[in-house]
Amino acid sequence: MASTRSRAASVDTFHDPRKNHLLAALPPPDFAAIAASLEPVTLRLGDALYASGVPLQHAYFPGTAIVSLHYVTTSGASSETAGVGHEGVVGVPLFMGGGSTPGSAVVQTAGLAFRLSRTVLQREFDRAGALQRLLLRYTQALIAQTTQTAACNRYHSVEQQLCRWLLLTLDRIPSGELTMTQELIGSMLGVRREGITEAAGKLQAAGHIRYRRGHIAVLNRAGLNARACECYGVVKKETGRLMVSTHHHDASSNHP
Template sequence: MSVNLPNTIENQLLLRLSPTGRDRIGAQSDCIELLSGSVLYEPGHMIEHAYFPLSTVICLMATLPDHHPLEMSLVGNEGMVGASLVLGVPTAAMQASVHNPGSCLRLSCVQLQAAMIEIPELRTTLNHYLHRQVMQLAQSAACIHFHDIEQRLARWLLMTHDRVHCDHFHFTHECLANMLGVRRSGVTLAAGLLQHQGLIQYTRGEITIVDRQGLEAVSCLCYSASSM
């Protein structure tokens, strides 16, 4: 669903551009509203659009046959979805689905390629972001292998908190299990431990961050490394 373009572009990547560059992107893009659970890409399928979140949060998920999907990265207004288009690769490597509903700017694959030619600073900015995203994915893979569930849950909650810009958000048990790559019973245990420590409140999928600093202390070092 298209919505009115905001007066101020709130995507952090686009804010790095000059006012002229931002105006060009604003004129060429559509501002749309994304609904929770909407799937934007499927692995192996063609990428038709690049998305620059404003208030929405999009998750990138690795999928394997006979296994539940595993969340590898969250993208909010600090980044973009469809970064492989910067390399000229129009095929999705992971599933991209809407984690939290909200607005974003959308450009077609053709529009993005043309914009990177017309606005050289855009290509430079997106190249830097692509490098950062690769590093974050590597960090996530290591985190899943080496760190315990409680630490990883604290990390994902902090990453979500950074992107939704509010203390309260919704997570189903299934969603948390996908984030962590564990059974739902593992989610219950880890969330219960964080709640017992007074760091969060968690009831029927509704999560409230109570003690942000305490949550950072419990989280593994991967959170600070991926936030750099």
């Protein structure tokens, strides 16, 4: 009987929307207003959550999944503008009034997310309560990440970009291992696969990572940090400054 209760508790914890830091930071009344409408969904690697110019129908609050926001050119080339993990939400145009975006959202790391319909999100946002305040602060953090990514892609080496990307991804996953091909990383950074191969080879030779058949294991995070440009620190600091309330609430979000 005890083991049955333990398994049930584990399942409940796994599907707890408060794995997402924004949802965890909501005061109980605000969380209760949307809790029944939050649908747990399993996101698979490569799933497209929305496409360029198509009206969005849902927002996604990642729990263990990571979603990459892309800009795609008319020639089909693409580059990541920002990543979204348990710290944020995918679907900013829904509450900022745009309804759609020229970019796309693709799952970078498979995992769990919590889906909320456009109708419920807009209703609660328009109440001008805690959810609205959190979403607006997160939007500023996302803008900062997007701006820094653009500068990084323009001025820094492929190796520095790769270190930044790996460090930001590590902040969003519980382990130091990623399932990711060099071709996909190249697509996200907007560089040729050969450039990623060369940069990853240098990091592996230095003992910072191990790369095998689409799996990257980070062996020395401090080493990556030392070789990264300032962009990782800027994004991390600004996100932490703007979203400090989510960290405080998240620390106590596992209470019954």
